Amino acid sequence: MNIVSEETWETLRAHARQAMTKAYAPYSGFPVGVAALVDDGRIVTGANIENASYGVGLCAECSLISELIMTGGGSLVAFACVDGDGNTLMPCGRCRQLLYEHSAEGMLLDTLSGIKTIDEVLPDAFGPRTLRAYQEAH
Ligand code: THU
DSSP states (O other): OOOSOHHHHHHHHHHHHHHHTTOBOTTTOOOOEEEEEETTSOEEEEEOBOOSSGGGOBOHHHHHHHHHHHTTOOOEEEEEEEOTTSOBOOOOHHHHHHHHHTEEEEEEEEETTEEEEHHHHSTTOOOHHHHHHHHHHO
């Protein structure tokens, strides 16, 4: 269920577009911006930060998670990602895992095929509960 209003989605897209203008993407030429609503009402953002050593470049979601943690933590409620034209972009697989770790129950993502939950875009996810369950059993 999409409990986030269309106005909030537009606010998140606007923050993601603004963040995208800060991207450092000289190698791919593919700037990305992201924004998320935190469960305390904060909005956190990020942009991709590439590197001459291509493989160590950071996705926009990495800088968003850094901002989340460095500004007080919390859980992500809703997330939007845009490309250099400001259009909705699907987060890459690795970044879905990054987001999952910090997701609120039922976290929502703005996707090309509509609003989806984190469980829909990363089904049967490996995460903190997997580790806890194993540790508790051993
Ligand atoms: N990129 C992101 O920042 N997030 C994604 O979810 C998809 C890909 C970046 C990584 C790289 O800097 C550029 O897009 C091209 O792959």
